[in-house]
Amino acid sequence: MKNSKPQNTKKTRGGSYYKKSFLGSWIFAVPAIILMYMFIWRPTVMGFVWSFFKMKGYRPMNFIGIQNYIEVIKDTEFIPLFANTLQYVIWSLIVGFLPPILLAVIINEMVHFKQKIMTFLYLPAVIPAIAVSLLWTQMYDPSDLGLLNMILGKFGIAPYQWLNDGRFTILWIVVSMTWKSFPSAMLLYYSALQGVNQELYEAATIDGAGMLQRAWFVMRPQIMGVLILNFVRQIIGVFQVMEQPLAMTGGGPSGASASLGFQLYNYGFVTQRVGHAMALGAIIFVVLIFMTIFYFRLNKKLEESI
């Protein structure tokens, strides 16, 4: 919307006043391009290449075909890990997707204390992610030292195991992630809502549309783009979850909260199965790249429609 100005770009293409010096222009972008190559493009390509190599420590030795992939997939943990990762994604969509939207809609309606409420709600977003994970680990403490069991105790309920309850460990981790991430999503939706043309609401009101009808026929189409984009982006982001299980549970109890990303960290830096780490990375990459292509297609379509 703000960044696509095709008419403008075309007019200045080739920048007539600088045409003379081709190298003199490129030189400014050289640091960015070199760093981009070294830190993003090269490792991505090398990750693929080395996933077909036998690694000795961090040194690639000889080509072994798809041996690494076979070993990673045949690992008895692979299927459960994949399922766990999907669980993270699904829980995060259930728990984390709707609340920021509803909050943004509600805040958009507020007359009183709007700015103050926003300031307060934004608090979790400015606490370092690792501190949030560690804080929630304390809140989930299975003895009555934790905040949540303390509250349960006030109602006379026995302490609950929280993170140690393997069936729901992922859900509790996702709750803590949501607490951290909802304010920025909320802000994003809020700014989209602010962009909705006021006259459309007025016109709808004059035509006799009630509150819900205004929400569905006026508000929804206008913010649908941002919603879908964020939906896809959340899937891509959560699929790579790693720091939270690392910090909160160490993958436990008995692997119940380990994700593919966490396993990649284990392969790469703990158990020193570097070739396997590379193969697993490639698998994650391939799964997500489809998602990403879909995202870009969608993004382009939406930008064109705006």
Next chain:
Amino acid sequence: MKRFQDKTTGLLTNIDLKGAKGKIIYWTFFAILIVCCLLTFLPAVWTVFTALKGPNEIYTSSSFFPENLSWSIFVDRVKDSWNQLKFGKSMINTFYFSIIQWLFKIGVCTFAGYVFSKLKPKGSTMVFTLILWTMMMPAQMRTVPNYISFLSFPFASRSEFGIGINLLDTYWPLWLGGAVDAFAIMLFKNAFDSISDSVVEAATIDGANKVQVFFTMMIPLSTPIIIYESIMTLSGSWSNFFGPYLIIQDSAKQLLPAKIFLMSKDGTVKQNTYLMGLIIASIPQLLIYAFFKRYIMGGINVGGVKG
């Protein structure tokens, strides 16, 4: 206090709000927000109160509030925790780290934005597309190959030439890797795009060269974006955990987020000190937020849909 009449139209209109039904809905919304504010605040308040509890009190009392609370207890608790946790060194490290990171990032990304927005040499559109692609490329795959290349920088791996510098335990991999950010480049490009070409052309005719145009026109005319990106970079250094945790093993060079993670693994740290550590680690970012709230909250419009 503001009045309902001032409300811009939305789901609830002024007319709705005059009726009882509208008012009920409005105040229900308000109540929901207050509950959400409490939910966001409760963990923070609990952290502060528990951090102020005495060393024995945390195990004996399950009360939300500390038994005694006075200024001197507060000072003692902060002092004790500070002495046990020894965050001073890593806070200085993180501060130093964040400043250099900021210099690198703003330097590299503004220059790149300038090239793609105004200079536009042949092929720049293609390179810019390549850069945009990196924005959504799954990052996880790069962790291990990047780590391998840090062992023999700037080569991809040690076997290639048998030479290269080992960058582990230095800040260089983090600085260089953090210096280039497709999103920041795009942000700066958009900001520079909005500066009129005729102004630049006029300056060029008056004899300004590219560097002069950049420093006297591009940078001053896009200050809001540069401030926004600066705040994000500076505060990002205080929450960047995984990269520094992997690369910096030397405890004298540790950055704060990695330090608090190590603290959590240390069995001797009791809950009150632990939580005090988390508070201390959050203070820099909270301060940045307090001072630059306007830019941070407004920044979302800067990024638009791509946020």
